Amino acid sequence: MNHSKSWRVRSLAAVGVSATLLVAACGGGGGAGNQEGSGSQSAQAAFNAASSSVVNPSDKKGGTLKFANPGDWDTLDPGETYYAWSWNFARLYGRALMMFNAAPGKEGNQLVPDLAEGPGKASGDAKTWTYKLRKGVKFDDGTEATSADVKYAVLRSTDKQTFPNGPAYWEGLLDLPKGYKGPYKTPNMNTDSAIETPDKYTIVFHTKAPFAAFDYLAQQPDTMPVPKDKDTGAKYRNSIVSTGPYKFEGLQPGKSFNLVRNDQWDPATDPNRKALPDRIEVTLNVNADDIDNRLISGDLDVDVAALGVQPAAQSRVLQDPALKATADNPLSARNWYTSINPTVPPLDNIECRKAIMYAMDHTGYQTAYGGPFAGGDMATTLLPPNIPGHADFDLYPNGPDHKGDLDAAKKSLEACGQPNGFATNIAYRAERPKEKATAEAFQQALGRVGIKLTLKPYPQGDYFAQYAGLPPYVVKNKLGLATNGWAADWPDGFGFLSQVVDSRVIRATGGSSNTSVRIPEVDQMLDKALTELDTDKRNQMWGEIDRRVMEEAVVYPGVYSKALLLRSKNATNIMVTDAYGEYDYLGMGAQK
């Protein structure tokens, strides 16, 4: 939506990559296919079983789940946290207006009302959204959570000086008064133009532009109510008031905390949560290899950051069939692609861009990212398959073995007027071994048709601000290709596409993740989709946008990212939710 958001998502990706030396993932297409309830034994025995069904289903209450995090939490404050795994986890202690269903696979992608009674009701122009709140939802101190608390929570999250790293959708979208700087700095300003609370159980949002996918915004943790008198600004992360079935106990920042039952949570107000375990113990800053070993031994239940196992455990898991059967290989809503910049001659000619599409060795790309398990599936589109609206098409078939179609590439080169190939550069982030391997793979594959590629590493901190995302720099230094990647904030076409295909996010001063897609028609298609209130029609439009972008050959779709996750021995109700591409932390129970 705006700059800080795109920056944030990229830096998340950066943290993800650097945190895992090699994100493990295994492909294998989820053929396990055990039906829910078909017996825990058989379900447990299959690789990827939890991607499509519930492994070890149970309604038994009690027990303790042990989570570990290889790093620190970005923040537990629902107004600022910005990792998929943290959003997944936040549902345990907070109730947003909407939430992703605690269900396996695609069902996990569905939005269900949580604090709200039902989905948002839109005005005809999709600019006014009304939610009715459930009655009787209480904070852990016994006071009732009302629409005013939700309004306060959303408003405080817009203060980017207090919460610099949080998602930045609200301040860009809501019709806030001019000069509004959040409830801390401008407490007396009337914000009814943005959010109205006509009564304790009604909240009305007013947006500046149509935003048909509003329910996705309403599932963000920053709509979890925050009581104004208990809010301590940036310090609230250490004293969060819970509305969910669990509350915090013994929180030691950077070390550990526990979630224990919140006796003020009333199951009658909450159809979505089973709240099975009595306790969830979380340890922070645990060595990543140690986490893998403890997952294998059964000493630990969940690697909460869900980046996949480390290389050492990866080879162990993939080579040992018994161990492999306890692993899952879900897709995350991320595409590691490469931008093909039409501003750099001769790539201003579409035929030269097509030559790259055909000449690249797609399996080499996949291997560079870690292969079919750790890397992901070969992508032919921008939208990953687990995002609603994904359309399956392949405009540039690269041969039966996916090693590239050299004849087609040579034909394109001739049509481009460069029959002997040409020379250009590829930019990548120096700190990322996988991007380096990708650049080397491009160099090898394109060399087969005479396209000479020179590798240009840049520091990842300024990759978009000063190098690959700075249009004049790209042209001056002839960065024809640039490795890139994008993960959606939520599984929806808008969440994925808006920052990477809208040409209006490209700034001459740099900083945009979109470096190559400049198609006016696509901009119009995006605007149109945002006014479409029918979800199915809207999803179809995202697919059409994807196809239009691919027709221009300005993006080489690399891999739909995957991660190799290990299933807990102790946990019950284990399932991968497509919403996060991780185990669902909300429905999970414990045997002991």
Place this chain on the structure above:
Amino acid sequence: MTLPPEAGAEAEAAIPEAVLVGAGQTEGRSLGQIAWMRLKRDKVALAGGAFLIFLILVAIFAPLIVKYLGSPPNEFHQELIDTAGGTLAPIGRFGGMSWDHLMGIEPVNGRDIFSRVVYGSRISLLIAFLATLLSVAIGTTLGIISGFIGGWTDTLTSRLMDIFLAFPLLVLAIALAGVFPDQAFGLQGNQLRIALLIFIIGFFNWPYIGRIIRGQTLSLREREFVESAKSLGARRGYILRTEMLPNLIAPILVYSTLLIPTNILFEAALSFLGVGIRPPTASWGGMLSDAVVFYTQPHFMFWPGMAIFITVLAFNLFGDGLRDALDPRANR
């Protein structure tokens, strides 16, 4: 009784070594000849020296060697990689070692490790030699000037050395190599990187050799032959050239030989930290850096690591032997 025929030989052996070979000739033997004699007796140093000659030949004839014993250093062999199983490890034991790939292949892209080690020696030796040359040139010049002229020149130069010695070199190297543009001084790409590395490594290492030369010059300055040359009216330039420099050759030679392995390690460290040569050009440090990610496949790290280890060891052994030969009074 007749004398045994060996008696003459025994008598010959009793003659001191300095005149042994020259027996029958009138002139004595030069310092160089004596040093060579001593070096010849030091088998360890000779082995080190022989390996260095071998290594230099390998570096020079790398393309030829690779043509017959490997495959091009940047060529992928992904058909030899376990992509289906997902581990991305080379297929086969010991990292896919075979007659085609003597040291196995790299994980992920399957490049021939042997070829890359051979080509890596070029980068390592080139940078180490030229950087050492730069250090020695600057160090010797400033060391002699400082020691011979003395006075405020000496004070100034000595403080300059202190400043350079106190410099956090690695930090500076990383910063400099990180911000340097792609094109400068008419060079670009890897040529520029190599020039930059030579400059960083060479330019900041000169005080080590500079201090030694200064000390030697100071002591030589007071020696009788210099005094007598002075008293005979020799000019400064003449004394520097004819009296000082020949006597400084030995320490210069020894410390250059010992500086080269340090520079090889430094270059490897910089490449390891990602500020060295640009991929895909092979360098030993860069290979180690790549191998870190694949710590479950030790062969990848073993070969470039061994190459660095043996080379540095050979230089050190040879350098030590050279010092013993040239300056037997020096304590180890």
